[in-house]
Amino acid sequence: MGQRTRRLRVNSLARVEGEGALRVVVADGRVERTELRIYEAPRFFEAFLRGRAYTEPPDITARICGICPVAYQTSACNALEAACGVELDPPLADLRRLLYCGEWISSHSLHIYLLHIPDFLGYPDAITLSADHRELVEQGLAVKKAGNALLELLGGRAIHPINVRVGGFYSVPSAEDLASVAEQLRHARDYAVNTARAVAKFEFPDTEIDAELLAAAEPDRYAIGSGVVHTSTGLRFPAAEFPAHVVERQVPHSTALYAELDGKRYLTGPLARYTLNHAQLSPNARQLAAEIGLGRRCRNPFRSILVRVVEVVYALEEALTLIDDYERPARAAVPVAARAATGHGVSEAPRGLLYHRYELDGDGIVRAADIVPPTSQNQGAIEEDLRAVVSANLDLDDDALTALCERTIRNYDPCISCSAHFLNLDMVRR
Numbered sequence: 289m290g291q292r293t294r295r296l297r298v299n300s301l302a303r304v305e306g307e308g309a310l311r312v313v314v315a316d317g318r319v320e321r322t323e324l325r326i327y328e329a330p331r332f333f334e335a336f337l338r339g340r341a342y343t344e345p346p347d348i349t350a351r352i353c354g355i356c357p358v359a360y361q362t363s364a365c366n367a368l369e370a371a372c373g374v375e376l377d378p379p380l381a382d383l384r385r386l387l388y389c390g391e392w393i394s395s396h397s398l399h400i401y402l403l404h405i406p407d408f409l410g411y412p413d414a415i416t417l418s419a420d421h422r423e424l425v426e427q428g429l430a431v432k433k434a435g436n437a438l439l440e441l442l443g444g445r446a447i448h449p450i451n452v453r454v455g456g457f458y459s460v461p462s463a464e465d466l467a468s469v470a471e472q473l474r475h476a477r478d479y480a481v482n483t484a485r486a487v488a489k490f491e492f493p494d495t496e497i498d499a500e501l502l503a504a505a506e507p508d509r510y511a512i513g514s515g516v517v518h519t520s521t522g523l524r525f526p527a528a529e530f531p532a533h534v535v536e537r538q539v540p541h542s543t544a545l546y547a548e549l550d551g552k553r554y555l556t557g558p559l560a561r562y563t564l565n566h567a568q569l570s571p572n573a574r575q576l577a578a579e580i581g582l583g584r585r586c587r588n589p590f591r592s593i594l595v596r597v598v599e600v601v602y603a604l605e606e607a608l609t610l611i612d613d614y615e616r617p618a619r620a621a622v623p624v625a626a627r628a629a630t631g632h633g634v635s636e637a638p639r640g641l642l643y644h645r646y647e648l649d650g651d652g653i654v655r656a657a658d659i660v661p662p663t664s665q666n667q668g669a670i671e672e673d674l675r676a677v678v679s680a681n682l683d684l685d686d687d688a689l690t691a692l693c694e695r696t697i698r699n700y701d702p703c704i705s706c707s708a709h710f711l712n713l714d715m716v717r718r
């Protein structure tokens with residue numbers, strides 16, 4: 289290979305949401321730069337939220353993503369309720385957490401079984417995988433279906449739920465309604481545990497990502513729908529201080545914004561959540577993590593699939609606990625009166641921390657909105673991980689190195705966009 293120029297292309301990266309391009313430049317046997325070039329059609333959500341009533345963002349922003357709509361609804365509600373100075377009744381807060389558990393179960397399962405496991409077992413897709421591993425795929429679909437059942441019951445439908453509102457819900461279920469899905473959740477928990485033990489036998493490249501970690505945190509439980517922000521260097525701040533620490537910037541090679549934490553790249557998502565919040569997992573989830581070889585920290589992106597399975601087991605257990613303790617709330621929502629204020633909210637989407645900010649006038653009209661999704665926060669870390677992976681594997685031929693780059697990107701389950709699924713890899717070796 290020596291000094292010759294090499295150009296690698298991936299014209300269709302499967303099993304990742306969105307479109308983009310990866311350019312890697314290698315000169316004299318050294319990786320000069322990696323550019324994750326994302327081409328997303330303009331979404332304009334922040335722009336057309338302006339002028340809308342404060343009651344509308346939860347329904348509008350849910351349309352940003354068909355896989356994680358509850359994350360957008362929850363972060364929006366958290367920000368708007370903070371702006372209006374209200375707190376949910378505890379039973380309503382529990383219901384919102386239960387709804388979010390449904391999304392974690394459903395979204396994580398989609399990635400684990402249909403997008404990620406084929407990489408480790410050498411299959412191009414889940415359809416081909418199912419021919420040889422039918423039981424594994426069927427159990428994965430059953431786990432996802434259990435998550436969807438919670439979304440449908442609490443949200444009105446699994447995609448873009450319609451029952452969430454600022455202040456709570458439009459309607460709340462009876463205890464009998466929730467009990468009807470409990471058995472489904474228990475079977476799903478068994479399937480997820482089986483999957484964790486199977487996935488633990490996969491071969492994982494030995495690598496660690498070098499970036500600061502960022503996640504939400506709560507004092508007595510694993511953070512899902514709210515929390516303060518904390519980092520691996522010990523920094524802690526509320527959602528209202530997010531803009532003081534996280535700044536987005538444009539880079540020449542991508543239409544997507546890059547986020548930096550106090551001027552540095554950082555990582556949010558499963559690895560960050562697990563490493564920072566391991567102690568808040570349920571005892572069974574912690575025991576399972578230990579059994580499958582996860583310590584108290586995990587910085588290996590290829591092992592993120594293990595963390596996701598542990599989080600699925602946790603979400604299933606948390607959902608069952610919330611159902612067992614459920615008493616129907618006296619009201620479906622707390623009153624929320626408009627006022628002139630700015631509100632900030634965060635929640636933990638399956639892919640990582642999701643931040644919303646809304647500025648309201650005295651009539652409750654949105655005058656400004658800011659949304660920072662997990663993938664934009666992770667782009668710098670993904671690029672640096674690609675640099676490390678390519679640097680360590682320059683002896684591979686074009687096809688093998690291209691496939692490894694694809695696998696590396698899929699470790700992060702990036703939601704590049706919600707439309708086409710293309711990534712072009714352009715590698716130049718000089």
